Amino acid sequence: ERLHQHQAQSPKSHLYSVSPKTTGFHKKPRSEVRKCRKVYGMENRDQWCTQCKWKKACSRFVD
DNA sequence: GATGCCGGGTC
């Protein structure tokens, strides 16, 4: 797991083999992860990606 | 208490 996934953009690309859902593997401990919500905060929810707004798996920072 | 997410809900 934890492959060098330098995507951080283009969720349209083939992001297979690099997702906790598709791989079945685990995710980063939220000690390191910094996705839309933690980065921008509830005060700037309009800057989050759509998936984060809906409390779904982040599509910008693919983890 | 908070992030991050699925399951479930509204329109």
Next chain:
DNA sequence: GACCCGGCATC
């Protein structure tokens, strides 16, 4: 399809 929260796993 676009939009969102309750409750959970996890820290």
